[in-house]
Amino acid sequence: MNNILAVNQLNKSFGKKHVLQDVSFTVAPGEVVGLIGPNGAGKTTVMKAILGLFPWESGQIAINQQPVTVSSHQVLDDVGALIEYPGIYPFLTGYQHLELFATGKDKQQRIDQVIEQLKVGSYIQRKAKSYSLGMKQKLGIALALLNHPQLVILDEPMNGLDPQATRDLRDLIMTLAKQGTSFLISSHILSELEKIVQEVVIIDQGKIIKQASINDLAATGHSFILLKTDDNSRAQQVLTKAGYQAELSGEQLKLEQKDEKELAQVIQVLTEQQLNILDVQHQHNDLEASLLDLLKKDQSQQVKE
The missing domain is CATH 3.40.50.300 (P-loop containing nucleotide triphosphate hydrolases)
Incomplete structure (x- = not known):
């Protein structure tokens, strides 16, 4: 066509x-x-x-x-x-x-x-x-x-x-x-x-x-896990110690989900430390976030050139 x-x-x-x-x-x-x-x-x-x-x-x-x-x-x-x-x-x-x-x-x-x-x-x-x-x-x-x-x-x-x-x-x-x-x-x-x-x-x-x-x-965007626990500050410390990059955002912890197994692994790490998980959400980059990512990459490339 x-x-x-x-x-x-x-x-x-x-x-x-x-x-x-x-x-x-x-x-x-x-x-x-x-x-x-x-x-x-x-x-x-x-x-x-x-x-x-x-x-x-x-x-x-x-x-x-x-x-x-x-x-x-x-x-x-x-x-x-x-x-x-x-x-x-x-x-x-x-x-x-x-x-x-x-x-x-x-x-x-x-x-x-x-x-x-x-x-x-x-x-x-x-x-x-x-x-x-x-x-x-x-x-x-x-x-x-x-x-x-x-x-x-x-x-x-x-x-x-x-x-x-x-x-x-x-x-x-x-x-x-x-x-x-x-x-x-x-x-x-x-x-x-x-x-x-x-x-x-x-x-x-x-x-x-x-x-x-x-x-x-x-498909090229990032997926995130949003967690709410009964002690977000301690949960962030536990996840950081376990090798995860967890960002405290308002009343939630936000970390990038790199594969499908990661959520189960994160939950296991937290429950082993007697932390109660109150809420779990998934978040995917919207058009605005994808655009900003591409523009950031383009600007970085221009600086290198």
Whole structure:
């Protein structure tokens, strides 16, 4: 199956600053991909390049095997996008925005559908100047989805959304992805992002340091045992003496689980010393922890180089 989006060896500089360095990644049809990294890593610049908003020094961007350039935007007819902040005309109503940008013979059906999908019917006839941040954000997302694009690019789509609206957007993205729509999403709310993405592309200082599935990324993470005993201080001393690295964290002891047998061994060590175990939990690195680990490794590698 061909990728709907392919970015290959992309390089971009602003003046003397090399902001994108040999950036390469792909997005498959119906796939939700998260573009993540620290502030200033190049996420928004990558998205703007995909939309042909500025020239680049070298590299290729293709959508459905058709090249994207600053002068050739026809292929972008199949792309919907919300980058940074929605471009909204304050003296037009939300509905007028949708009328302005809707295309195709079924314009009215598309408008009605996206109003229902984003649940904006209660205020869509009001002028946009009266909209809250969340209302503007939902209108921007509605505009990105309006014409049933094959690829949707969303930069921080959860900005300004309340918890219910965030959940509704998450459900909508997952539904559309099942129907074949591809998404490239950047968000600093990693706890929400990991609920919807199948792949992540991690960028740091303009370089892609990893593209991997969520499952593969989780497999490379660390697992921990969280223990609560009737005497955590003494339990920490006992475990340290037995060769374990146990960290006292609040009312729990935290130690890395290196294999499946380790929990039974730890329990045995503690019970032999007449320590009562009150609670046991397992913890696995989430997306945020995995990202921080990868960034730390990348920075260490750069220092060595």
